[in-house]
Amino acid sequence: MSGTPLVISITSGKGGVGKTNISANLACSLAKSGKRVILLDADLGLANIDVVLGLTPEYNLFHLFHEGMSLDKILTDTPYGFKILPASSGASEMISLSTGQKLELLESMDAMENRIDYLLVDTGAGINDNVLYFNLAAQERLVALTTEPTSLTDAYAVIKVMKQNHGVQHFKIVVNMAQDKKSALDVFKRLYNACDHFLDGVSLELAGFVPRDPAVRKSVIAQRPFCVESPNCPAAKAVEELAKKVQTWEVPVNLDGNIKFFWKKLLFGN
């Protein structure tokens, strides 16, 4: 397998809309179809991919930045065919590294370029700097929301900041915890119309919707992805569809390599 990796952030305005569950299960689903995936836990301070997956990674990006530990040592295998990269230190801390340290870090990311197909980035909620850094560095942004009005207005706020302050125009949308397809489409249309009216040039694409499914909560309690725990549950089927969609997304080509591009933007801000 070869090809250029794609970096996708999974983000939201409102917290608790299902980013971590979608990220972990999307990683799982992509891995099931033979893709090489790394899931970066970028919900700094509130890291919980490890909790959802029932893992206790020994090291995280802090050890890479400050203790010179190798990337391979930090990448943690999961029993689900993908790896996780735990991040416990803030993006702002990365930015305060010396230029030498940043370049060294960038070098170490070279190794990832030919070894993965997708780098998924599970961000925190909201529009603080840490979240923004990761979203701006990613090549695709998957904005999660639910059918609750507050989640809709918060998703709009995230899109607005990224468009107006940073010129980001394209967003993929996933509606989670929807009663049915109709209510998912309704909320997508409302977001679409708001962006169409007030944010010139923004384009939104509905990447998928995941129904409200009791199997999700059960899998969180069991600390195993629902794609593995209940592979035939409606949520797992929906994430499988999402994974298929993701595989149709065009991968931009950067001269530096896409992974390096991501880290470069994260570290140097451009």
Ligand SMILES: Nc1ncnc2c1ncn2[C@@H]1O[C@H](COP(=O)(O)OP(=O)(O)OP(=O)(O)O)[C@@H](O)[C@H]1O
């Ligand atoms: N499709 C679903 N059906 C039912 N429950 C769900 C679904 N998706 C998520 N949940 C529930 O919502 C809770 C929050 O999900 P999750 O932790 O993935 O959200 P998050 O957006 O990552 O939150 P945070 O903003 O705190 O990082 C989960 O514990 C789970 O029980």
Ligand SMILES: [Mg+2]
């Ligand atoms: Mg989360």
